[in-house]
Ligand code: HEC
Ligand code: HEC
């Protein structure tokens with residue numbers, strides 16, 4: 001008798017964690033994984049705050065928007081939301097009272113989440129997240145953006161929520177990657193350019209604008225497709241290198257920096273190997289041809305190394321490199337595997353836009369610590385030690401050193417990135 005009633009309770013989903021998702025995995029565990037894919041934590045948890053209690057201020061062109069409390073607290077959080085209410089907020093940006101969310105919440109991407117994933121996510125948030133009764137700060141934008149109904153027109157014009165459509169020309173694995181990238185992963189929210197009303201110019205791989213490079217706090221976010229014209233880019237990376245970058249925050253060619261560090265730390269670093277491979281396989285389909293960028297010949301690399309080794313008649317940029325960078329990245333620009341990334345051939349060094357390189361020199365960077373790669377490798381920032389002109393000389397040197405082949409950098413470009421550093425949240 002007892003056994004039977006427990007079983008039926010479990011079947012009706014009343015015992016937390018006991019219900020099974022359609023594919024047989026534990027529903028709450030599956031929901032926790034979907035929350036990782038969707039990186040809900042990144043915005044809905046303030047630094048040092050309780051998980052999912054909201055409060056993170058997100059700077060936008062409209063003003064500061066606060067992420068809300070999505071714990072199951074009935075008053076401060078979403079405890080009163082039915083699954084249908086939750087699904088509508090998540091995929092359409094519409095709350096139970098009919099008001100509209102600002103697109104700082106990436107619902108146009110989440111519109112692509114499957115019913116099964118939304119179901120699991122709901123179970124996870126309601127059953128496994130601790131309720132927090134502190135309300136998140138209220139978003140108060142200036143007129144006319146404080147008129148939430150106005151977002152209805154935004155939705156009609158730009159954010160029209162479209163469900164996921166698998167591409168019949170792709171393999172099952174590539175379509176799984178497409179589902180993650182376009183949907184939960186909302187990779188386009190940073191990697192796709194935005195239009196006049198902050199809308200992403202495309203929400204799926206059918207459009208050439210999709211993942212062709214975006215902009216974030218003065219950092220030109222690299223394109224994830226060969227025709228995105230971002231210099232070296234990832235078009236030349238193997239599937240395994242892309243998977244490593246996303247799963248460990250580092251690979252033989254690069255180490256993650258800027259806002260992407262948090263994405264790896266909280267989201268992609270927790271993806272299963274199968275999903276990492278699927279994402280990498282899908283990204284490869286966007287770059288059927290390698291990027292138009294070609295490295296200079298090896299003889300150029302040897303010439304730079306010889307010049308730095310001899311250390312005579314150095315340009316200002318080369319001298320700054322020896323003084324401040326060479327100890328870790330070495331005179332041959334090859335760094336040390338898995339510790340100091342190579343600067344010779346690096347995509348951040350050769351990107352069309354030097355903002356990522358300038359940002360790294362000014363602010364430094366540190367690798368995320370994830371299960372697959374727990375060590376944190378730190379690069380100090382040089383904002384206090386170098387002026388705009390020096391950073392420009394150094395960056396220009398790097399973009400022409402070894403096999404690197406990219407344009408020179410001006411002090412004005414450095415000044416702009418420096419100004420943006422103070423504004424970043
Ligand atoms: C890039 C930042 C960002 C990410 C990532 C994000 N959200 Fe949000 N979310 C927001 C912001 C900002 C709001 C409030 C928007 C507003 O006030 O109009 C919000 C609002 C919501 C709401 C409405 C709650 C309410 O009653 O106000 C729900 C539900 C929600 N998010 C769930 C999620 C889930 C689940 C995920 C992960 C799959 C997620 N969000 C990921 C930024 C984000
Ligand atoms: C103490 C060692 C150290 C010094 C000194 C150092 N770096 Fe780094 N650098 C690192 C580490 C570690 C990383 C990886 C951190 C990350 O990007 O997550 C890194 C990353 C980078 C990256 C990003 C590489 C990529 O693949 O995205 C660039 C560019 C860079 N450094 C340039 C420089 C320059 C230019 C200097 C001199 C001004 C310098 N570094 C000085 C250790 C150092």
Ligand code: HEC
Pocket residue numbers: 180181185186187188189190191216219221222223224233234242245246254255256257258259260263268279347348356
């Ligand atoms: C919050 C903004 C943001 C989101 C969301 C985001 N990225 Fe990024 N991504 C960046 C930034 C900024 C960089 C540049 C980092 C650097 O150069 O060190 C980057 C770099 C990358 C790179 C390396 C590109 C290169 O040329 O070096 C890959 C690959 C990548 N992202 C994949 C993804 C995938 C896949 C997703 C979705 C699961 C994603 N990103 C979501 C901001 C973001």
